[in-house]
Amino acid sequence: TLTGGDLTIGQLDISATGTPVTSVTTSGGSCLSLTTYYYRVTALNENGETFGSAEASQATGDSGNDEQVTVSWNPVSGATGYKLYRNAGSSIQAGATVTLVDSGTISAPTTSVTDDCSGDNASATFPIADTTGGEIKYNCPADWVWVPGSEKFGTEPGFCVMKYEAKSENSVPVSKAAGNPWINISQEAAITECRSLGQGTHLITEMEWMTIAYDAVYVDSNWSTSVGSGNLARGWAANTAYGDTWTNTAVAPSTGSSCLYNTAADACDTTGTHLYRRTFTLSNGETIWDISGNVWEWTDKIMTVDDMPEGTNSLRTGTCAVDPASIAAGTVGTAACTASGITSAAHVYLTPPTALEDGLVLEGATAGSGSITVSLLNTTAGAIDGAALTWSWLAWTPTSEWLEYTSVIRYKGMDYIKPPHKDWDSGEAMGKLYTDAGGTTGTIRAFLRGGGWAHGACAGAFALSLGSAPTSTVSGIGFRCSR
Numbered sequence: 379t380l381t382g383g384d385l386t387i388g389q390l391d392i393s394a395t396g397t398p399v400t401s402v403t404t405s406g407g408s409c410l411s412l413t414t415y416y417y418r419v420t421a422l423n424e425n426g427e428t429f430g431s432a433e434a435s436q437a438t439g440d441s442g443n444d445e446q447v448t449v450s451w452n453p454v455s456g457a458t459g460y461k462l463y464r465n466a467g468s469s470i471q472a473g474a475t476v477t478l479v480d481s482g483t484i485s486a487p488t489t490s491v492t493d494d495c496s497g498d499n500a501s502a503t504f505p506i507a508d509t510t511g512g513e514i515k516y517n518c519p520a521d522w523v524w525v526p527g528s529e530k531f532g533t534e535p536g537f538c539v540m541k542y543e544a545k546s547e548n549s550v551p552v553s554k555a556a557g558n559p560w561i562n563i564s565q566e567a568a569i570t571e572c573r574s575l576g577q578g579t580h581l582i583t584e585m586e587w588m589t590i591a592y593d594a595v596y597v598d599s600n601w602s603t604s605v606g607s608g609n610l611a612r613g614w615a616a617n618t619a620y621g622d623t624w625t626n627t628a629v630a631p632s633t634g635s636s637c638l639y640n641t642a643a644d645a646c647d648t649t650g651t652h653l654y655r656r657t658f659t660l661s662n663g664e665t666i667w668d669i670s671g672n673v674w675e676w677t678d679k680i681m682t683v684d685d686m687p688e689g690t691n692s693l694r695t696g697t698c699a700v701d702p703a704s705i706a707a708g709t710v711g712t713a714a715c716t717a718s719g720i721t722s723a724a725h726v727y728l729t730p731p732t733a734l735e736d737g738l739v740l741e742g743a744t745a746g747s748g749s750i751t752v753s754l755l756n757t758t759a760g761a762i763d764g765a766a767l768t769w770s771w772l773a774w775t776p777t778s779e780w781l782e783y784t785s786v787i788r789y790k791g792m793d794y795i796k797p798p799h800k801d802w803d804s805g806e807a808m809g810k811l812y813t814d815a816g817g818t819t820g821t822i823r824a825f826l827r828g829g830g831w832a833h834g835a836c837a838g839a840f841a842l843s844l845g846s847a848p849t850s851t852v853s854g855i856g857f858r859c860s861r
Contacts (some may be wrong), residue, residue, distance in 0.1 A: 387685025389508065389510055389511040390421045390422075390423055390428050390454050390455075390456055390457055390508070390510040391454060391455070391507070391577075391663060392419075392420065392421050392428040392429065392430070392431050392454060393431075393432075394452055394453070394454045394455065394467060395419050395421070395431040395432075395451040395452050395453075395454055396431070396432065396451065396452045397431070397432040397433070397434055398417055398418075398419055398431060398432075398434040398449050398450060398451040399434065399449070399450045399451070400415075400417060400434050400435070400436035400447055400449050400450075401436070401447070401448045401506075402436055402437075402438055402439070402445055402447050403445060403446050403447075403448065403492075404439055404441040404444070404445050405441070405444055405445070405446075406444065406446050406494065406566055407444060407445050407447075407492075407493075407494035407495055407496070407773065408444065408446075408494055408495045408496040409438055409443070409444075409445040409446055409447060409468070409493070409494065409495035410438065410443050410495070411438050411439060411440045411441050411442060411443050412437075412438060412439070412440050412444060413416075413437070413438050413466055413467065414435050414436070414437045414438075414466075414467060415435065415436050415437075415438070415447055415464055415465070415466055415493075415495075415515055416433055416434070416435050416464065416465045416466075416468065416469050416470050417433065417434045417435070417436070417447075417449050417462060417463065417464055417470075417493075417498050418430035418431050418432075418433050418434075418462075418463050418470045418504070418847060419431040419449075419460055419461070419462055419463075420460065420461045420463070420505060421453045421454040421457040421459075421460055421510070422457060422458055422459040422460065422461065422483060422510070423456055423457060423458050423510045424458065425509060425510045425511065426508075426509030426510050427461065427508075427509055427510065428436065428454075428505070428508045428509075428510055429472065429505050429506065429508050430463065430470065430472070430504060430505065430714075431451065432442050432516045433469060433470060434449065436449075444685065445495075446492055446493060446494040446495065447492070447495075448490065448491070448492045448493070449462060449479075449490070449491055449492075449493060450489060450490040450491075451489050451490075452489065453486070453487060453489050453789060457485055457486050457751075458482070459484055459486050460484045460485040460486065460488070460489070461478060461479075461482075461483060461484065461502075461639040462478070462479040462480070462484060462491050462493070463476050463477065463478055463479070463502065463504050464476060464477045464478075464479050464493060464495075464499075465477065465567055467644045468764065470504055471472055471504065472504055472505065472611075473503060473504065473506045474502055474503070474504050475502070475503055475504075476501070476502065476504055477494050477499050477500070477501065477502070478481075478499065478500050478501070478502035479491060479499060480497070480498050480499065480659055481498045481499055481500035481502075482498070489844055491524075503526055513572065516787045518538035519538065519553075520553070521540070521541045521542065521552075521553040521554050522538045522539060522540055522541055522553055522861075523538070523539060523541045523660065523664040523665070523666050524536055524537075524538055524662065524664060525537055525538070525539055525586070525589055525590055525593065525660060525662075525664070525666075525752075526589075526593060526660070526662055527589065528588075528589040528592060528593070530592070530794075531585040531586075531588050531589045531592070531794070532585055533585055533589045534588055537586055537589075537860050537861065538860060538861050539582060539586065539590070539666070539858060539859070539860040540553035540858040540859055540860070541553050541571050541664075541665070541666055541667060542554060542555055542667045542668065542858070543559040543560075543634060543667070543668050543672060543673060543675065543856045543857070543858050544559065544560045544568075544572075544856060544857050544858050545557040545558070545559060545560055545569075546857060550571075550574070550575075551571045551572060551574075551575065551857075551859055553858070553859075555632075555633045555634050555667075556632075556633070557831055558629050559629060559668075559672065559673045559856035560856055560857070561629075561673055561852075561853050561854065561856050562851045562852065562853055562855075563851060563855065563856065563857060564816055564848060564849045564851050565675075565676040565678075565680075565824040565846075565848040565850075565857075566583075566848050567851075568581050568676045568850060568857035569581045569678065571857075571859075572860075573733065574860035575859060577861060578861045579710075579859050579860070579861040580678070580859065580860060580861065581676060581677065581678050581857060581859060581860075582675070582676075582678070582679045582857070582858055582860045583677060583678045583679070583774045583860070584678060584679040584825060585794075586677075586860050587675075587827050588794060588795070590666065590669060590679055590839070591599055591669070591839040592798060593660050593797060594610075594658040594659070594660060594669065594839055595610060595660050595797065595808075595839065596661065597658070597659050597660065597661055598797075599659050600658050600659060602652040602653065605848070606625055606799065606802075606806075608652070608806075609652070609653055609699045609805070609806050609807040610670075610806055610807040610808065610838065610839060611652060611653065611654075611655040611656070611657070611658065611670065611807070612653050612654065612670050612671060612807040612809075612829075612835075612837055612838055613640065613654065613655065613656040613657075613668055613670040613671030613672060613829075613837065614626065614629070614630045614640045614646075614654070614656055614668065614671040614672040614831050615640070615641055615654075615670065615671035615672075615829045615830065615831060615832070615833050615834055615836075615837035616643075616654065616831075616832070616834055617832045617833065617834035619834065620833075620834025620835040620836065621834065621835060622834050622835075623791070624642050624643040625651070625832055626643055626644055626831040626832050627644055627760035627831070627832065628644055628831060629645065629672055629673060629831055630646055630656065630668075630672055630831070631644065631645075631646065632646070633667060633668075634658075635648055636648055637665070638650070638655060638656060638657065639651065639654050639655055639656070640656070640671075641654065645821075656671065656672070658670075658839070659828045667829055668828070669839050670807070670809065670828050670829055670838050670839050670841065671828065671829050671830070671831065671833075671835050671837050672828075672830070672831055672856075673828075673830055673831070673854055673855060673856040674826040674827065674828060674829060674830050674843060674854055674855045674856070675826065675827050675828050675855070675856055675857050675858055676824060676825070676826060676827075676856075676857045677825045677826075677827055678825075678856065679824070679825040680822050680823065680824045680825070680848055681822070681823060681824070681825075681844065682819075682821060682822055683776075683814050683817035683818070683819065683820075683821045683823060683844075684815075684819055684820065685790055685791075685792075686776075686790070686814065686815040686823075686830070686844055687781070687786050687788060687789045687792055687795075687811065687812040687815075688725070688774045688776075688786070688787055688788040688790070688813075688815065689774075689779065689782075689786050689787060689811075689813070690785040690786075690787055691779050691781060691784045691785060692774060692775045692776075692779065693772065693773070693774050693775040693787065694717060694718070694720050694724075694772075694773045694775075695767065695770070695771065695772050695773075696715070696716075696717055696750075696770075696771055696773075697715070697768050698715035698750055698752050698765070698768070698769045698771055699713065699715070699766040699767065699768045699769075700712075700713040700752055700761040700766060700767050700769065701713070701765075701766040701767075701792065702738055702754070702756070702763075702766075703757040703761060703762060703763060703769060705738075705754060705755075705761075706756065706761065706805060707756055707758055707759050707760050707761065708756060708757070708759075709755070709756060710741055710753050710754065710756075711753070711754050711755075711756065712751050712752065712753045712754075712815055713751065713752050714746070714749050714750070714751045715749060715750050715751075715752070715771075715785040716748065716749055717745070717748060717749050717750040717771070717773060718749065719748070720745050720747075720749075720750070720773045721745065721747055721775055721776055721777075722744075722745055722746050722747055723745070723775055723776055723816075724745035724773040724774060724775040725745075725773065725774050725775075725776070726743040726744065726745050726750055726771055726772070726773045726778075727771065727772045727773075727774075728740065728743050728752065728770070728771050728772075729767050729770040729771075729772075730767075730771065731767045731768055731769065735757060736758075737757045737758035738754050738755070738756060738757070738762065738767075739754065739757055740752075740753070740755075741753035741754060741755050742753060743769075743771065745773055745775075750771055750773060752769055758825035774787070774788075775816075776815040776816050777813075777815055777816045778812075778813065778814045778815065778816035778817060778845065779812070779813060779815075779816075780810050780812050781810060781811045781812070781813060782803040782804060782810055782811075782812070782838055783796045783797055783802070783803050783808060783811060783840065784800070784801065784802075785801045786811065793821075793841070795811070795842055796840070797840050804835040804838065807835075807838050808838045808839065808841075809828075809829055809835075809836060809837055809838020809839065809840045809841025809842070810835065810836045810838070810841060811841075811842050811843075811844075811845055812836070812842070812843040812845050813844050813845075814844050814845045821847075822847065822848065823844045823845060823846060823847065823848075824843070824846055824847065824848040824850070825842060825843075825844065826843040826844075826845075826846055826855060827842060827843075828840060828841055829841040830854040830855075831854070842861070
């Protein structure tokens, strides 16, 4: 539900014109005598043209082919103009080629035209559909922008979001260019502050953030070359540790055209390298600042460290052989195999042999310090003959670490967080994922998006940090509201 303002839906209601009213004058024109003329009106807005109104007809008299017809109709709310179509002798059908009176747009608020059947007339195809619908658009507050909704993320028809990271004005969150972002605020407090604005305002949600990221990533101007070629703009985020030639130590000194690009340590200018541009252009032409870089931003989501994605950085693989002959009937046999580099906290996944002996059932596998133990149950009444069976294992140790999206092996139901192309990572300035999977079981972490001033290649529109508690208050974290 959209609240707190006007919702503009572009579709025009052509039925509001009613049936046009016609009258004939027996002199002053060039319309044929003893002829029936048919008229239909369409309405226009910035998106297109409606299909036609109800049809009106007017028969002329026998006055020497010098007649003219006046056509009038009711106004249509939201229309910027009208077109009047005419056909002689038969009705006007959708898709038919007929005559466009005055061969152009009749500007609103004019709703009456005298057709003398001469002058600026032209052939035209009568429309078969209404194209005035366009985008559903909410009239957002000043310095907020409308974001087109996404079916993928459940945000249709769209939403308003702060154009800038939230600033504090008399302890009230505002969206404006002047001033520094509101920082040292917890996720819990950011939720409260956004709600205080009323009218359905809330801390930006995960799905709204992803809607913005997906929208921006498919706009050519947000890339150094074109979509998928070069890199996405990363904004105010640089650190020599990540390959940049400088390291920022604070937020951008200002926000506006004079500080559009990060050009050196804590410095900016009107021009610069595309990678360090601070704005994204959305598909509807709106501009939004610092979705990537400047300060990390809370979204509404939380999760436990147990449910975090797994990556290849802490992945180990190997094989383990188990001799089925050593497992007595009705018992469980085990085999411990060396697995260097893993700990007892590792999650183990097994791939069985291509030919598993009948009667053997996998009971599971557990990790130890530098080892993996495979357990098999012999469900038969006797011993099982056969050669040793080799199992392939994969072990992932929960680790707190930065991951490229291209190195994530299990999203655990969080596939939505990744960039739209499987090969896009920090090389395209998508940002990275920080997972606190090595944290204490049950620990809750809140979602931080976008990246901070010194996070370099870790920052990006898809950057996600899962290392902070909802109560964390640090200088590098801010927020923005949506509605």
